[in-house]
Amino acid sequence: MAAVEETPFTNPQVDLATLPNYKDLHFHAINKRNLSKALLQTGIFALVLLTANLLIYVFFSLAFWFTVIAGVSALVVILLVTHCIFSYKAFGYALRGKDIAFKHGYIVEEITLIPFNRIQHVSTSRSFLDKLFTLSQLNIYTAGGQGSDVTIPGLTPDLAKQLKQELANKISQSTDAD
Amino acid sequence: MQTKNFSKPEHQSKIGILFIFLTTVYKLLRGFWVLAIYFIIGDFSTGLTWYIVPASMLIGLAALIYSYVDYRKFQFHINYPAQEFVLSKGVFHTDNTAIPFSKIQQVYLEQSILQRIIGIKSVVVDTAGSKEKEIKIKALQQEKASNLKEILLNLVENTEVEKTSQTEQITHDNKETTQKEEEQWTYRLSIGRLLKIGLTSNYLRGIGLLFFLYGTIQSELNQFAVDNEVVGDASEFMANSTEIIFKSALYIFIGAVLLFFAGLLITVVEVFIKYYNLKLTQTKTSLLLEMGLKTTKHIALKPKRIQLYRVLTNPIQKKLNLYEVQLAIAGSTDGLSKNKVKIPGLKQEFLKHIHRFIFNKPSEKGKVYKPHKIWIFRKVIRFSVLPLLLIIGLNFIFGFSEWHYILLFGAVFLILVSVYQYFAYKKTYLSITSNFIRKNTGLWNQKQEVAEIFKLQGISIKQPFWYKKRGLVNLTLHTAGGDLHYRFISENVAREINYMLYKIETSTKAWM
Numbered sequence: 001m002a003a004v005e006e007t008p009f010t011n012p013q014v015d016l017a018t019l020p021n022y023k024d025l026h027f028h029a030i031n032k033r034n035l036s037k038a039l040l041q042t043g044i045f046a047l048v049l050l051t052a053n054l055l056i057y058v059f060f061s062l063a064f065w066f067t068v069i070a071g072v073s074a075l076v077v078i079l080l081v082t083h084c085i086f087s088y089k090a091f092g093y094a095l096r097g098k099d100i101a102f103k104h105g106y107i108v109e110e111i112t113l114i115p116f117n118r119i120q121h122v123s124t125s126r127s128f129l130d131k132l133f134t135l136s137q138l139n140i141y142t143a144g145g146q147g148s149d150v151t152i153p154g155l156t157p158d159l160a161k162q163l164k165q166e167l168a169n170k171i172s173q174s175t176d177a178d
Numbered sequence: 179m180q181t182k183n184f185s186k187p188e189h190q191s192k193i194g195i196l197f198i199f200l201t202t203v204y205k206l207l208r209g210f211w212v213l214a215i216y217f218i219i220g221d222f223s224t225g226l227t228w229y230i231v232p233a234s235m236l237i238g239l240a241a242l243i244y245s246y247v248d249y250r251k252f253q254f255h256i257n258y259p260a261q262e263f264v265l266s267k268g269v270f271h272t273d274n275t276a277i278p279f280s281k282i283q284q285v286y287l288e289q290s291i292l293q294r295i296i297g298i299k300s301v302v303v304d305t306a307g308s309k310e311k312e313i314k315i316k317a318l319q320q321e322k323a324s325n326l327k328e329i330l331l332n333l334v335e336n337t338e339v340e341k342t343s344q345t346e347q348i349t350h351d352n353k354e355t356t357q358k359e360e361e362q363w364t365y366r367l368s369i370g371r372l373l374k375i376g377l378t379s380n381y382l383r384g385i386g387l388l389f390f391l392y393g394t395i396q397s398e399l400n401q402f403a404v405d406n407e408v409v410g411d412a413s414e415f416m417a418n419s420t421e422i423i424f425k426s427a428l429y430i431f432i433g434a435v436l437l438f439f440a441g442l443l444i445t446v447v448e449v450f451i452k453y454y455n456l457k458l459t460q461t462k463t464s465l466l467l468e469m470g471l472k473t474t475k476h477i478a479l480k481p482k483r484i485q486l487y488r489v490l491t492n493p494i495q496k497k498l499n500l501y502e503v504q505l506a507i508a509g510s511t512d513g514l515s516k517n518k519v520k521i522p523g524l525k526q527e528f529l530k531h532i533h534r535f536i537f538n539k540p541s542e543k544g545k546v547y548k549p550h551k552i553w554i555f556r557k558v559i560r561f562s563v564l565p566l567l568l569i570i571g572l573n574f575i576f577g578f579s580e581w582h583y584i585l586l587f588g589a590v591f592l593i594l595v596s597v598y599q600y601f602a603y604k605k606t607y608l609s610i611t612s613n614f615i616r617k618n619t620g621l622w623n624q625k626q627e628v629a630e631i632f633k634l635q636g637i638s639i640k641q642p643f644w645y646k647k648r649g650l651v652n653l654t655l656h657t658a659g660g661d662l663h664y665r666f667i668s669e670n671v672a673r674e675i676n677y678m679l680y681k682i683e684t685s686t687k688a689w690m
Binding site: 014016017019020021022023098099105106107108109110111112113114115116117118120121122123124125126127128131141142143144145147148164168171172 | 260261262268270271272273274275276277278280281305306508634635636637638639640641642643654656657658660661672673674675676677679680682683685689690
């Protein structure tokens, strides 16, 4: 490009301390209805467990084993519910001028950072349950294998659409600037 | 020619409903194959059949309705103002995808047997990245399919014009520097070196074979011993047994040696078939690789496409000046079955040539990050827990040895593993320079991986909650040729992460 040749060559040293720090990011929480969705899923599972327990109780006279099975089932449901709450709280996303960050996981917290000029394409998707709770997901695809692809759950459909549009603009901007 | 420009949302061809229906039925059958078999070979006289027939008819009807809805929901068009290809689909789970023209790598047609019978074709829109990410429009009539393909390819080419003008600029720069330094060279792998590679690269296979066959031989011998016991009488057997044990030990030893050499031989033959007549040439714009005994493979590598550069060796190979270079390449459009090219048996001075050619910059010193010391602990646990448990368990079951021997053996084993891992730890580090990231690992199998920072696709930072107290993280750098993982490094690497992001985001060079 001509512009490159005209400007004199400069190569100033980069001061690492003054670069924007990804650790200062304020993550947006996802929509609370995503928690309701997860709890509903757990509820359905709990109902299945309950039916199985009742069937065992009615058809087999195994008093001791029944208490063990029922106890384990209850424990599993309690663990699942806490898991839902914790993982809901762990989800977060943040947009900066040149990249997007996504955070998830509470036992292992993972932050994924994707520069806009490395995004291949963006899509929104909605599962059946998402439609029930008027939610949508934003999927960001890169060329870096599955580890760097990101799915942000629990967005309102409008927001997901808006973000998708925003990212699409950023992608085309970055390719124009190439 | 301009029959259609696909600017308005469109469905697939109507005949496509049949295709969707058949694939849905096929999927259902695959899911409930037990029922299907029962239905086919089942006893038709039982009353159950009278439920199955209407039930499957109902399911068939549901599949038909599903197929129709799927067909209605599947819409695609080209959004000219936004310069993207848009696709929405899904009955229960809906998807809405937009692919910018500039990111489309390839558009091609595909046809399965079923599609051929129905007379439709798939249009596949491929972007950089793994196979699963490509987009397929599965049910278009031939004419429409090729029409869409042509239009999309045209659009992609038109947006590509800006890109190529720029890459020309870059290659032009390259030319200047290469002309200055006269860097064109050719490397041929001699038969002697080929033999050395075969002898030093996969000797573990021989040992693996050995273990496998040792197991079978031993069970054979056990069989033999039992037979003897039944046939011979007790005193005779006692007299014979020492001889038998001695003989069988000798046989096992001879067998082991033979197997070891068999393993070596297999590896040597394999190496000859794969790498015979290997020739690596650098031209002005690319590396040309030729190799193979039966069929000669030709590969042209452009530095721009190379995402990850890897050098492998071991102490023996180092002594013989043998280094293997692996190059990971972006994209699935190369026609390579694996996106990884292996070049074995290189001399050290050629590594420098290749490095300089790929990166066009000398390797530089940078900030070094070492993993936390618990790295050693973790490795020791990983390599010793299973063998120790196995030995203790076997001893417990068979009781073939006294406990203090086992304890002694276990302690020695643990010490050896710890010492090995301690020295392996010393060899493990990550260095981040202004343009590169380098990862060095391995005491015996030594590996160095190098990637250019601006070619990174994304960065992940993982922190299990028990790392927080120590201030550690696991870092993953995603390249288009695979990931680079670093475990147990200090949170201070955040500075470098910020720098890498800065480097990627200010880069205007094409990364592939």
